[in-house]
Each structure stands twice: as C-alpha cells, then as structure tokens.
Amino acid sequence: MSVSDPLADMLTKIRNASRVRHEKVDISLSRLKLEVVKILKNEGYIKNFKKITVDEKNVIRVFLKYDDKQQPVIRGVESISTPGRRIYSGYEKMPRVFNGFGSLIVSTSKGVITGKKAVDAQVGGELLCKVW
Template structure:
C-alpha cells in the first residue's frame, strides 16, 4: 500500500456506493482528522475508533444517506505521492462553485478550503468532496 490516504478515500467511496452502514479502515492521525472534517461538514454521520481482531487500531466511519442516496456523491484524491499539488490561499480551487469542499494540509493541520482561505494559509491539496 503506497498511498494510505487514497486507500481510505476509496473505502469511503465504495462504502457509500454499496450502501453500507459503516466503513472500517486502518487508523492514522491524518485519516482521523480527514474523517472529522467530513463529519463536521455533514458528509458522514459519525466517526469512532476501535480495534480489530489482531489488536490494531482502526477508524470506524458511519456513513450518511438521504432517502437511500449517499451524501458523498464524489470524492477524489488531488495530491498523490508521485505528484504533489500545492496551492497558495488565493489559488485554492472551489469545488462545484462552493457546493463541495477541498481539504488542504496546512502548517496548522488539515482544513477545509474556506478555513484555509480565511486564515490565509496555503498547503497541499489532499482531496475534494462533493
């Protein structure tokens, strides 16, 4: 596994398309803060941590649906290990004219695009969600 963030986003995408109640993935601090941002923006219902049968820490994301339609209609990795994408605060792209969010890795941690623009912080474009 060369890109754990991309793997986590694929777990979320597949769980929402399949209509699963929850998504379980290996834990990391970046995945946890990414899931917390998705929860605060209303894309997922709940975020919790647990352990698997071997004792490894996992992150459990409860998916959110509106009338059996997934709230996450699209989620895309922007920056990859082979091609890092960075943007200044004025160059952060708007997703679907403000209907979606970009998640940026700044020096102050992960932030959604509006918060990064407000705090005048640029950084690595992690993903876009709509």
Template sequence: MTDPIADFLTRIRNAVKAGHKVVDIPGSKMKREMTKILKEKGYILNYKFEQDGVRSNIKIALKYHPETKAPAIRTLTRVSKPGLRRYTNVEDMPRVLNGLGIAILSTSLGVMSDKEARQKNVGGEVLCYVY
C-alpha cells in the same frame, strides 16, 4: 500500501456505492483529521476511533437521505498523489463545485477544509475534493 489516503477515500467510495451503513478503515493521524472534517461538514453521520494495542481503527457511519436513500457523498477525488504533489496558496485555492463541495488541505497549521484555510490565510497540499 503506497498511498494510505487514496486507500481511505477508496474504502469510503466503495462502501457508499455498495450501500453499506458502516465502513472500517485502518487509522492514522491524517485519516482521523480527515474524518473529523467530513463529520463537521455533514458528509458522514458519525465516526468512532478504536485502539487495540498498536493498531488503530476508524469506524465511519455513512450518511444517506432518509427518503431517497441517496448518499451524502457523491464524489471523492484524490488530488495530490505521491507521484505528483499539488500545492496551492491562498489566492489560487480551488473552489469545489463553485463552493458547494469542499477541498481538504494539509497545511502548516494542520489538516483543514479550504474554507478554514482561506480564513486563516494559509495554503498547503490539496489532498482531496469532496462533494
């Protein structure tokens, strides 16, 4: 696998389109941090990190509207790819859907959302957009 973050996003995107309640994803530190951000911002219900020997796994409970069954995650877009990295500074930080969505960034202070990065006055690599 050449791009594990794209695989992470694609698994979530496919599970949402299929209407699944839970999705299993092979774990890594970057994916754990991205999962925590998705939970903090209200895009997923819950998550669970499982460790069996060397392998780690992430179980994510997807969030849907109780009446309309519409998913909380409408779009997941990979921005920075292995072939073309996208970096931004604080002044040029992207606003996703005019502030209604989030951008997940990998900064020198760790993985965080665009709002946190603006508060801490730090830029970095734009991993993905979520809305």
C-alpha cells in the same frame, strides 16, 4: 500488504461502501486519516466515526450518511495529491469544488483544514482531496 497511498485507499473504501449502501466501513488508523474523517463529519458528509480496536489493530469506524431517498450524501470523492505528485496552492489561488457546494481538504501549517478555512486564515498548503 502495504498501500502506497493510504489516503486514496481510505477515500476509495468510503466511496465504494457508500455506493453499495453499507452502514459503516473500517479504515486503518493514522493521524492524517483521522483529521480527514473529522472534517468529513464536521462538513456533514458522514454520520459519525469512532476509534476502535479490531483484532489488535487500531481502526477508524466510519458511519456513512444517506438522505431520505437512501442516496449517499457523498456523491463523489477525489484524491488530488499523490505520493509521486504533490499539489500545493496558496490561499489566493485556492480552488473551489463545484462552485462552493463541495469541500476541499488541505494540509496546512495550521493542520488539516477545509479550503474555505485556509482562505479565511490566509494559509496555503498541500491539496489532499475534494468531496462533493
């Protein structure tokens, strides 16, 4: 079965798995998904991840993170750009997520980075998703 928006599918899998308190979730591998997962790890939203092969398919195994009250660290995740509607922003007008408490993930000419790093590097790009 083909998925029309693989990034939104990945974000939905992570959101659903964290809501029902799963320890881990497997996501099909692509370069864009891997870069987004690396940012989620660096920003502290997930414990860890690793690339593995399951039934001869390459997947990313994402280990979800919970606080001391067993509440998910990822409170919300929202896709911004879709295959039918791409949203772009320059670094001057880069949106903020929850007044800086969330993270914006942007695809730029310098790679997939957070919105804060895009503003610091003075590059704009496609707004992929926001996480809080």
